[in-house]
Amino acid sequence: MTSEDIRKSFLEFFKERGHAVAPSSSLIPDDPSVLLTTAGVQQFKPYYIGKLDPMKDFGARRVASVQKCFRTTDIDEVGDKTHLTFFEMLGNFAFGDPDATDGIGAGYFKTDAIRWGYEYIVNVLGIDVSRVTVSVFHGHKEIPKDIESYRIWHKEIGLPEEKIKLAGIEDNFWGPTGNEGPCGPTTEIYVDGIEVWNIVFNEYFCDKSRDELLAGNANLKKLDGPGIDTGMGLERLVAVIKGFEDAYETDVLRPIWEKINELAPQLPDRVSRIMTDHIRSSIFLIADGVVPSNKESGYILRRLLRRVLAYQVQHDVHDDLLKSIFEVTRDKFGIFYPELKNDDILNVIEQEKIKFQTAIASGLAELKKYEKINGQEAFYLYETFGLPYEIIKELAVSDVVKDLNRKDFDNEFKKHQAISRAGVEKKFGGHGLILDTGELKASNQEEMDKVLRLHTATHLLQAAMRLVLGDEIQQKGSDITAERARFDYNFPRKPLPEEIKKIEDLVNEVIQKDLPVGFVELPKEEAAKTGALFFFKEKYPEKVKVYYIGHSLEDAFSKEFCGGPHVSHALTIGKFKIAKDESIGAGVRRIRGILDK
Numbered sequence: 001m002t003s004e005d006i007r008k009s010f011l012e013f014f015k016e017r018g019h020a021v022a023p024s025s026s027l028i029p030d031d032p033s034v035l036l037t038t039a040g041v042q043q044f045k046p047y048y049i050g051k052l053d054p055m056k057d058f059g060a061r062r063v064a065s066v067q068k069c070f071r072t073t074d075i076d077e078v079g080d081k082t083h084l085t086f087f088e089m090l091g092n093f094a095f096g097d098p099d100a101t102d103g104i105g106a107g108y109f110k111t112d113a114i115r116w117g118y119e120y121i122v123n124v125l126g127i128d129v130s131r132v133t134v135s136v137f138h139g140h141k142e143i144p145k146d147i148e149s150y151r152i153w154h155k156e157i158g159l160p161e162e163k164i165k166l167a168g169i170e171d172n173f174w175g176p177t178g179n180e181g182p183c184g185p186t187t188e189i190y191v192d193g194i195e196v197w198n199i200v201f202n203e204y205f206c207d208k209s210r211d212e213l214l215a216g217n218a219n220l221k222k223l224d225g226p227g228i229d230t231g232m233g234l235e236r237l238v239a240v241i242k243g244f245e246d247a248y249e250t251d252v253l254r255p256i257w258e259k260i261n262e263l264a265p266q267l268p269d270r271v272s273r274i275m276t277d278h279i280r281s282s283i284f285l286i287a288d289g290v291v292p293s294n295k296e297s298g299y300i301l302r303r304l305l306r307r308v309l310a311y312q313v314q315h316d317v318h319d320d321l322l323k324s325i326f327e328v329t330r331d332k333f334g335i336f337y338p339e340l341k342n343d344d345i346l347n348v349i350e351q352e353k354i355k356f357q358t359a360i361a362s363g364l365a366e367l368k369k370y371e372k373i374n375g376q377e378a379f380y381l382y383e384t385f386g387l388p389y390e391i392i393k394e395l396a397v398s399d400v401v402k403d404l405n406r407k408d409f410d411n412e413f414k415k416h417q418a419i420s421r422a423g424v425e426k427k428f429g430g431h432g433l434i435l436d437t438g439e440l441k442a443s444n445q446e447e448m449d450k451v452l453r454l455h456t457a458t459h460l461l462q463a464a465m466r467l468v469l470g471d472e473i474q475q476k477g478s479d480i481t482a483e484r485a486r487f488d489y490n491f492p493r494k495p496l497p498e499e500i501k502k503i504e505d506l507v508n509e510v511i512q513k514d515l516p517v518g519f520v521e522l523p524k525e526e527a528a529k530t531g532a533l534f535f536f537k538e539k540y541p542e543k544v545k546v547y548y549i550g551h552s553l554e555d556a557f558s559k560e561f562c563g564g565p566h567v568s569h570a571l572t573i574g575k576f577k578i579a580k581d582e583s584i585g586a587g588v589r590r591i592r593g594i595l596d597k
């Protein structure tokens with residue numbers, strides 16, 4: 001069976017059982033609380049809580065779909081044989097009333113969901129029963145054990161008890177996603193010990209996030225009508241059926257992987273896998289309207305593409321690779337996903353390639369400013385300009401990279417990964433900061449991007465304030481998050497509205513000039529002589545960085561002692577706005593600056 005056969009047979013199977021077939025929704029979800037679509041259930045969430053009526057939209061209370069999904073959770077694992085960012089999820093869903101008699105396609109619950117799951121796996125896919133095991137929820141605090149599912153598997157299907165594993169809330173309880181929502185116990189089907197199908201019984205409504213639920217702080221209420229939500233990853237399923245350990249050997253990924261290996265045989269396996277995954281994902285994202293940018297889903301796409309482009313530079317890969325892979329992907333998936341038959345996708349990729357080449361050039365210019373570079377600084381260049389370690393090592397003057405070694409760079413990378421994972425968790429209730437200099441705070445890439453923009457804007461702000469209000473303006477403190485920059489300064493009176501406006505206009509004028517942002521590293525005394533602003537001289541180390549915004553240190557609009565990091569060009573800031581100015585003490589005032597879009 002090929003992936004095409006599986007998609008078809010899955011939808012057919014559930015159509016024969018009264019399901020309406022719903023097309024995959026876009027990877028860009030309607031729900032603004034999530035960045036990208038991560039599961040089949042995403043587009044159906046409103047039907048579980050009675051917000052939308054499935055009878056009106058599908059003519060049935062049950063639907064089946066093959067959904068395009070994208071998850072960043074495993075992005076650092078991509079390159080091995082199994083982890084992917086983009087994947088397809090087969091799913092069947094039921095909303096509400098199992099006893100409804102208003103036509104075919106009433107809702108259904110555990111008996112049908114389990115029986116059909118089993119039948120599809122064993123009868124349609126032809127997987128031998130001996131390879132199948134399942135798991136069932138064993139209960140947690142006041143949530144009871146799922147005796148019903150256990151009984152169905154054991155008594156109705158006839159699975160022996162040793163094939164039914166019991167598991168807790170971590171593994172066998174789904175949701176809620178977001179701050180509240182439907183959730184419930186799950187039963188999972190395993191083949192050869194690999195989880196292939198997650199069947200969720202949406203029985204409850206939880207009034208808080210999953211973390212709160214796990215911590216015992218949430219309330220569960222039975223939903224009026226329970227629902228079914230199932231998900232089965234297509235790539236993994238194909239691999240399991242064929243007995244492949246390697247997802248890239250399946251017919252889903254093999255054509256792309258083979259083409260990459262043919263055009264660039266010099267690539268290590270790990271790199272060609274990353275390229276296969278990232279290019280395929282990028283094409284699907286672009287087809288749904290994502291464009292590379294510095295925020296949110298655009299930033300995810302940019303990172304995928306830039307990683308591929310950096311590997312191309314590093315491994316000297318022929319230019320037409322992206323075009324060839326686009327064609328292979330379009331031909332392989334275009335029949336099922338016609339949105340891929342669009343040559344504009346290639347234009348988007350091409351434009352990003354041009355931008356990346358410019359960024360690489362600025363990265364190299366930045367690299368030239370170092371007399372010596374360490375792991376942390378090399379990682380900064382990698383993060384900010386996309387300069388991979390190998391390119392830094394290869395292209396810098398040998399003295400500069402004398403002390404730079406892979407281990408330090410990797411350690412920096414790991415630190416960053418750990419923090420960035422913590423950052424992602426924070427979005428869902430955990431805590432963690434990806435960037436915390438005391439002054440700058442961000443807990444994920446998107447926030448980091450805004451913080452850098454506001455940080456550079458704050459330098460422009462101080463320079464503009466000195467021009468408008470006078471040279472006696474001195475920074476008294478500053479604190480920057482993704483939402484706002486706080487800048488404290490000394491001034492004896494309230495600035496007039498027209499002064500505030502003038503400062504704001506001046507900042508935006510400089511932004512529009514797109515001045516580059518650079519720095520030099522100097523001994524403290526020398527740095528002070530450049531006219532750069534500093535805050536408390538005592539608190540700086542012997543050698544300091546002077547960040548300047550302008551074409552050279554001499555004619556810069558702004559110069560300040562600063563540890564960075566900053567954006568590389570002023571235009572990246574976008575539009576800056578002064579949201580508030582208030583007194584916070586005798587002669588000390590506080591300005592709040594925000595990004596206007």
Ligand code: SER
Pocket residue numbers: 038039040041091174198199200229230231232
């Ligand atoms: N929502 C569940 C999952 O993503 C089942 O589809 O696994």
